[in-house]
Structure formats: C-alpha cells, structure tokens
C-alpha cells in the first residue's frame with residue numbers, strides 16, 4: 539500500500555499465475571503448456587527475423603500474420619485482431635466490448651482472470667453457477683422476455699473443468715442475446731471441442747478468442763487473436779491504438795504466422811496430446827479417480843478417498859507439480875496438464891505409490 543498509488547490500485551486482486559519453478563528436473567503439469575514444443579518452421583522463422591530489421595518498429599497492423607490467420611479460418615482481415623497473448627486480447631475486449639449497464643455474465647467456475655479484469659476496468663459482473671456436474675446450462679443464458687441483459691463470456695472448453703459445450707448450444711446462446719456481445723474463449727478448443735469461428739459469419743455479436751500458447755506450443759511467445767465481425771474488431775482496434783500501437787513484435791509476427799501455416803505439425807502434435815490424454819484418463823480411472831470428460835490439454839479429477847491438497851503436496855515431494863485451486867466447489871479436484879507420455883507415466887506411478 540502506498541499513498542502514491544492511483545485509487546483503483548489498492549482495490550485490485552491480481553491474477554496469480556501457476557508456478558514457473560526455477561528448479562530443474564521437475565515434471566511440470568500445472569500450467570497447461572504443450573509438451574511437444576513449437577513447430578520447427580516457426581522457430582526457423584523467428585531466428586530469421588532476428589536481424590538488423592529489429593531496429594524498425596513492427597507492422598502495427600500485423601498484416602502478414604493476420605493474413606495467415608485469415609487463410610487458416612476462411613475469414614477476412616477486418617475480422618481479425620491480434621495481441622500480445624490472448625490475456626491481452628481479452629483485457630482489450632473487457633474495455634472495448636464488455637463494459638455496459640447490464641452486468642457481464644460468466645460461469646462461477648471458470649478462468650479466474652475474468653473477475654480480475656472486471657476489477658481493473660470497473661466492469662460489473664454476475665456469475666452463473668455451473669450445474670452440479672460442472673456443465674454450462676444454456677437455459678441460464680437465455681434472457682427472459684423484456685429483460686435487459688448484458689454481455690456473456692465463457693471458455694469452450696471451460697477451464698479448469700475441461701468440459702466442452704456443443705456448437706449448437708453456443709449458437710443458441712449467441713442467437714438469443716442479439717443485443718449483447720458473446721465472447722467465447724477458445725484457448726483449448728483444438729484439443730477436442732468445436733470452434734465457434736464459423737458462426738461469426740452469421741452472428742455479428744460473437745467474438746471468438748484463441749491463443750498460440752496451448753495448441754501451438756508457443757506460450758513463451760505471447761500471441762493471441764480474436765475473430766469476429768468487422769465492427770467488433772474495430773472496437774478492439776480503437777482501444778489497442780489508444781494503449782499500445784505495437785503489441786506484437788517483429789519476431790512474434792514472423793513466428794506466429796509460420797506456426798499457423800504449419801498445419802501438418804499442428805495436427806500431428808495436437809493428436810499426440812489427445813492420445814496421451816485418453817491414456818491418462820484411463821490410468822486415473824483405474825486408480826479410482828473421478829475424471830471429468832475433457833476436451834482440453836488437461837484433466838480435472840478428484841479421488842473420493844484422498845484430499846486434493848494433500849495429494850498435490852505429495853506429488854510435489856516427488857517432483858511433480860499439478861494445479862490445485864482452493865475455491866469452493868472445486869477444492870477436492872486437481873487440474874493436471876497433459877505432459878509427454880513418459881511424464882504422464884511418472885505421474886501415474888507416483889500416484890500409485892501415494893494412494894496405497
């Protein structure tokens with residue numbers, strides 16, 4: 539606390555990211571990074587971008603990168619916004635699109651950065667409880683006749699549950715809320731859910747946010763993007779150009795474009811993550827865990843006979859870190875990122891020794 543702070547600062551409750559340990563040799567299954575590494579073509583493009591041209595500012599519009607994204611999804615440049623990680627893209631969306639008289643609605647169990655942005659930007663919000671089995675109930679997001687309703691935000695698949703909402707259900711929400719923006723955070727969509735990107739062609743109130751951090755294994759690069767109608771994208775651009783005209787540097791623009799264009803590597807590595815996940819789900823089941831069906835690169839699981847915080851601590855003693863949230867409703871669950879097959883084997887082996 540300092541008397542020099544702006545008034546809003548004292549009231550903030552900042553997001554606490556998963557630990558990035560300085561110790562080597564830990565098996566790190568706590569922040570949903572991709573174990574298979576970035577595309578070699580992306581790495582080569584970034585090395586090539588490290589030259590004398592770095593003395594120049596990057597293209598403020600990231601046109602070459604946005605064209606690669608446009609080609610990949612079959613949309614046009616004015617439908618794409620890029621930023622320094624999807625956390626930044628989301629932050630800009632909070633300011634540009636989600637601050638209205640009617641409160642923003644999002645699930646009670648979801649990405650814990652959302653309430654943090656509400657605090658930073660003074661956005662009023664209301665959480666909508668997931669069902670007992672952690673599903674989004676679409677009926678909770680359909681406004682009653684004559685009701686004033688605000689914007690909606692949810693990840694698909696949801697985090698930290700991993701549960702996906704079918705595309706038809708998402709379209710019901712978007713279609714029923716024509717006077718409000720619906721933001722779908724698709725950080726994990728490539729691991730088994732249906733993307734809502736095709737819906738932006740017929741719903742101008744839908745914004746889809748994606749990231750290269752998970753399925754393209756580029757968390758260290760910080761690259762996220764949003765796809766939506768040109769009017770929504772222009773709103774994001776207006777905020778971005780009032781804040782930082784160059785959020786995506788030259789190296790990131792080159793590497794991200796090459797990563798998006800390397801479809802073969804993308805398909806191969808995301809299939810490997812999915813396969814490894816299915817094997818881990820089976821092993822956890824045989825150890826007695828209840829595992830929520832996951833369409834993400836993590837699983838959310840509880841053991842009926844073992845306290846989750848105690849399990850997480852016991853794993854840590856064995857050099858394996860997973861994520862535990864001490865929040866109501868989910869404090870008996872562990873969120874376990876999908877590692878390499880051998881990392882997952884080591885996890886299962888450690889659990890077997892802990893659970894005897």
Ligand SMILES: *Cc1c(COP(=O)(O)O)cnc(C)c1O
Nearest residue numbers: 623624625649693725749751762
């Ligand atoms: C990881 C994650 C993000 C943020 O991704 P970055 O692009 O690395 O900022 C956004 N939303 C959800 C739900 C995530 O899990």
